[in-house]
Amino acid sequence: MENKLYDTVVVGSGPAGLTAAIYNIRANMKTVVIAGGQPGGQLMMTTTVDNWPGFARGTGGVKLMMEMQEQVKNLGVEIKNGMVEEIKSVNKMFETRLAGGERMTSKAIIVATGAKAKWLGIEREKEMIGRGVSGCATCDGMFFRDKIVAVVGGGDTACEEADFLTKFATKVYLIHRRDQLRASVVEQKRVLENKKIEILWNHEVAEILGEERLTGIRLINNLKGQEKIVAVDGLFIAVGHNPATEFVASLVKRDEDGHIVIGEDKNYKTMTSKAGVFAAGDCTTGNRDYKQAIAAAGDGCKAALDAEKWVKKIYG
Ligand SMILES: Cc1cc2nc3c(=O)[nH]c(=O)nc-3n(C[C@H](O)[C@H](O)[C@H](O)COP(=O)(O)OP(=O)(O)OC[C@H]3O[C@@H](n4cnc5c(N)ncnc54)[C@H](O)[C@@H]3O)c2cc1C
Secondary structure, three states, rough: OOOEEEEEEEEEOOHHHHHHHHHHHHOOOOOOEEEEOOOOOOHHHEEEEEEOOOOOOOOEHHHHHHHHHHHHHHHHOOOOOOOEEEEEOOOOOEEEEOOOOOEEEEEEEEOOOEEEEOOOOOOOOOOOOOOOOOOOOOOOHHHHOOEEEEOOOHHHHHHHHHHHHHHHOOOEEEEEOOOOOOHHHHHHHHHHOOOEEEEOOOOOEEEEEEOOOOOEEEEEEEOOOOOOEEOEEEEEEOOOOOOOOOOOOOOEEEEEOOOOOOOOOOOOEEEEEOEEEEOOOOEEEOOOOOHHHHHHHHHHHHHHHHHHHHHHHHHO
């Protein structure tokens, strides 16, 4: 099987990966993007994006990412479908192997594989995304002005989201399956002192109610087994993220949640623990606390500029 040589292999086709590709191809670097199982990334799952600058009335997630892919192709980047299974360091270069066996060699790698929000796994949860169910308060909070919403989770993110949502909603339920929050003391205090937040301890969401839009949730008290229906307009799932970084576990350093560690080399702030391998977007420690498309795109730009500088230094 043919093994092509590239300057950069970009793994992932979300905002981080596609932005990195734009910058590297415009620096005259031969660049390929491996699109992965979700070409266009997570924004393909959302209807309206209101916080991407440049659109006076917002834009659609699918529209934005299709345009971005088109832009990347028009600039001359090759986009290949497929999943990367392994990246190996071979004689100063990198060999990337896709599922199915195809291999390619490159001088630099940019990993931009994102982090999938964990969902509850209950029926109709995915189908109701954009119709009341959300995985991101920063993205969708303002659609719930003067409404009642619920947040599921007990960590820092859930507490931050619950507190943030009180800027818009009249009431926020924080649904937690235990009798104690896992969040930091500061976050817990903020939630406990916020009069708009009611914590439903030892409760789990059993059912999503409503046809066209969410109208409520059926909860189960996991200690007593009692059920109750709570009317809500919005349901925010904040139970964590899974960075898609397992395939580079033996190549680069990751944090305890699987985010790729960057920022340890002061000359190349997006470089990982492996020289020549850069990382950008939601899969990194750099964007761990932000998880926003514009931040991921910004990281993609930085990783591409770092990769360009590094390739020039090593290969001239
Ligand atoms: C429902 C929803 C709505 C959202 N709304 C907004 C919003 O309104 N505004 C906002 O700013 N943010 C929003 N976000 C968050 C935003 O989508 C992410 O922050 C952003 O997409 C992260 O970009 P990324 O490029 O780092 O990763 P992703 O977009 O997750 O892209 C990761 C890419 O990596 C690929 N990949 C994964 N593993 C492999 C592999 N092994 N080999 C090859 N490719 C691989 C995937 O196919 C995908 O193309 C939303 C998220 C969700 C889920």
